[in-house]
Amino acid sequence: MEQSSAPIGLTLEKPFEGRGGAVEWAGSLTTALGVLILIIIIFTAFFERRHLRPSIVSSLRFTSLCVLPLLILFLGSFSTLEGSKRTEFCHSCHSAMDLYVDDMQDKESTTLAAMHYKKRLIQTDECYSCHADYGVWGTADAKGRGLIHLYYWVTNSATARGEQQIKLYSSYQNSLCLYCHSGSQSFLESGKQVHRKFADALLGKKANTGAPIMACGTCHGPAHPKLADKKSQQSNAQ
Amino acid sequence: MSTLDPIVERLQKLQTYRRILLAAQILIVLAALLALLAVQNLTPITLSLFLTVALPSIVLGVLLYLVAILTSFLRRHGVSHVHFAPGETIFRQGDEGDFVYSIIDGQVEVIRGEPDREAKVINRLGPGEYFGEMALIRHAPRTATVRTLTAVNAVVLSQADFLVLYTYLPDLHRSIEKIMQQRPVPPSTEG
Known part of the structure; x- marks a missing residue:
């Protein structure tokens, strides 16, 4: 029997996914409502002058042009916006994201992203959990920036082709790491309480740039490999 | 004559009602198709089309439908x-x-x-x-x-x-x- 090279977390079906999650249900309902709208509009247009009573036509129009579209608006938005947080979605911009996703799933890699992935420290939405600020405005901000990503993708820029190192828009904030780590015992007590000693530096920001006085990545980085490192690896392999 | 009279007169015309309804139907059909596309095959392109085209189309389509209802109401109860x-x-x-x-x-x-x-x-x-x-x-x-x-x-x-x-x-x-x-x-x- 051929052994899969994929990490075990990817190969086993998760125990609760038999009936699908809220995103899957929203997606299925959106599909059903979309098809229903098309059927009702075509049906109404075709039979309006033939057999249908005016009151039925009015009811069908109210349903297909007001009620169902508003349901699609909410369900579709929920389904697509939540679906876009998944790693597969980020990875769908193939060239640009190959380096990062491949490294994250690489069993030999020791980057932060790979370590988090191997240990299943982040259960789902691995990219999104570290690259969008938590809360509603973080999501909104990330979606806005997503449109800039789309522009790069449509214009086939060097970044989108994966030929140019992707850069962060601004300094990576420690709050994104501390959102999960700050309350844990291991974080507070590890390394002779080093995090407690440097708490002011970890929580403080530089006045001129807004960057952390001491970034988590200073000691724990890098989060991802650099493009130049990968290219040298590839040339060495060849 | 109030400034609204020409608008009311325009709205009362049968053709105007039909055109508004048709525009609403086209927008809703477009939005439904884009929603289907985005949900079935979520990519940066389909998501962006859904967010930037389908959602505004739904809002505009529903508003146009409500305008069509208003038009119909005015036609039935307004100026003769x-x-x-x-x-x-x-x-x-x-x-x-x-x-x-x-x-x-x-x-x-x-x-x-x-x-x-x-x-x-x-x-x-x-x-x-x-x-x-x-x-x-x-x-x-x-x-x-x-x-x-x-x-x-x-x-x-x-x-x-x-x-x-x-x-x-x-x-x-x-x-x-x-x-x-x-x-x-x-x-x-x-x-």
């Missing part, structure tokens, strides 16, 4: 004077009967299509004559299409108002009965 451009279709055979039209000036032609036959002009009407009463009295769809030959100014009377007059004014009742008997009999299949 309407103007049609030359060549404009006032109603089509098979449409729901909603008004009686009395021509002030201008000319219209009455066209009837029958199964397996080419549609033909069966009557021409001018100032002082009226049309559209048969569908209201029989509670049936329009039995013919009426199209303007020239610019037409007409007075319209809603179904409810017309039926009150028809029921309680014997002279009007007899006059309409007489004219209806003179008009060509519609095909039995059209109710």
